[in-house]
Amino acid sequence: xxxxxxxxxxxxxxxxxxxxxxxxxxxxxxxxxxxxxxxxxxxxxxxxxxxxxxxxxxxxxxxxxxxxxxxxxxxxxxxxxxxxxxxxxxxxxxxxxxxxxxxxxxxxxxxxxxxxxxxxxxxxxxxxxxxxxxxxxxxxxxxxxxxxxxxxxxxxxxxxxxx
Numbered sequence: 001x002x003x004x005x006x007x008x009x010x011x012x013x014x015x016x017x018x019x020x021x022x023x024x025x026x027x028x029x030x031x032x033x034x035x036x037x038x039x040x041x042x043x044x045x046x047x048x049x050x051x052x053x054x055x056x057x058x059x060x061x062x063x064x065x066x067x068x069x070x071x072x073x074x075x076x077x078x079x080x081x082x083x084x085x086x087x088x089x090x091x092x093x094x095x096x097x098x099x100x101x102x103x104x105x106x107x108x109x110x111x112x113x114x115x116x117x118x119x120x121x122x123x124x125x126x127x128x129x130x131x132x133x134x135x136x137x138x139x140x141x142x143x144x145x146x147x148x149x150x151x152x153x154x155x156x157x158x159x160x161x162x163x
Contacts, residue, residue, distance in 0.1 A: 034075050036067060043085060043098050044070065054098060 044055040048062035055063055073079045073087055088096045100106040 030075075034071060036070050036074070037081070040070065040074070040081050040084060041067070043081075044088060045096055045098050047092050047096050 041055045046053050046055055046058040046063045046066060048066055049060050051058055070084060073084050085097060094100055
């Protein structure tokens with residue numbers, strides 16, 4: 001009977017220890033196997049091996065390492081999308097981001113072509129307007145009374161021929 005109780009006690013102790021440790025081990029693996037949100041993964045470029053492909057398209061070992069870093073930061077450390085991007089930019093540089101952040105010089109580079117195109121178009125339009133329209137509106141006119149009488153007589157004869 002004593003041996004039977006010892007076996008039950010040992011089995012109970014083993015089940016309790018396994019029951020306590022199992023949730024911790026499952027939780028540790030859970031963040032490693034969770035799916036990264038698509039919008040987060042599409043915003044990152046694989047830079048670890050130099051392939052420079054978007055992370056969803058890249059199948060290299062380096063891409064999987066980068067995915068693991070993202071999983072760890074999002075699911076283990078609890079960072080959101082923007083915080084994860086900031087962390088990746090601090091570690092790997094801004095080249096890891098698919099789209100550069102809209103601040104500082106990047107903002108200028110993105111807006112400069114549009115501003116220059118609109119400004120150049122306005123400059124050309126206003127320049128042409130000042131150059132062409134005054135010439136159309138003001139045409140030099142001769143005073144009709146100052147026509148030579150001989151030419152006027154010849155003109156009248158020509159008109160009488162055809163009328």
